[in-house]
Amino acid sequence: MSRRTQIRMTPEEVTAFLAEGRVASVATIGPNGRPHVVPLWYVPRGSTLVTWTYGSSQKAKNLRRLAQATVLVEDGESYEELRGVSMECDVELVEDGEQVALIGTELMRRYGGNQEVATAATQFVRLQAPKRVGLVYTPTDVVSWDHRKLGGTY
Template structure:
């Protein structure tokens, strides 16, 4: 078995990893043809991930022009602990304010430690709805996933 095969995460490991992590780095293609890289909070969504961003942001403009992105999620502070996922994805840009509001609620619940579907206080729901009017939702559907978990090498390289 190749080293590449040894460190690849299983589907279950990918699911757990996506649930554990908090920040994605999203690469889009800017108007000058160069990559534009930006960190975002996210939540697992179907076979991919979802988030929101300001509709006037550079990444939003880039995705309206070319709805493809590469997403990196990684952690580990020494070689033997490096783990990560690189996702090439088609991106759906969501502009429906009610859907964007729900996406904002899902993000807020995740980062506040609430369970999906728990009641949202009216004041918070109102705040998120106001934010949603300025934002778009982004749904990343993977076309290719590459993963690595160097801890599977048990200290041998």
């Protein structure tokens, strides 16, 4: 059996890994044809990831031109601990204010630390939603790895 096959995560492991991950590196293609990579907080929704960004951001401009991205969530300090999921995605830009506010609320719940903070952030979300767009990343190809499966051998 190849090492590549040995370290691949199962679909259930991918779902669990994305649920525990905190930051996704998102690559879009800039106007000069080069990758534009930014870190984003995200919320897993089944097989998709959702987030938001300012409507005037470079990533939003890039996605309006080409609604595709590569998303990477990774973890590990040393080689034998490396884990990650890389997804080529089609991206939907959500411009409906209520839907954008829902995404913002989900993000605040996930990253706010507790329900009290998330509730207090409601006003922030309402003020931010008109300036932002939601982003729904739907994977078309997923590659994963978990070097811990090798048990320290290579």
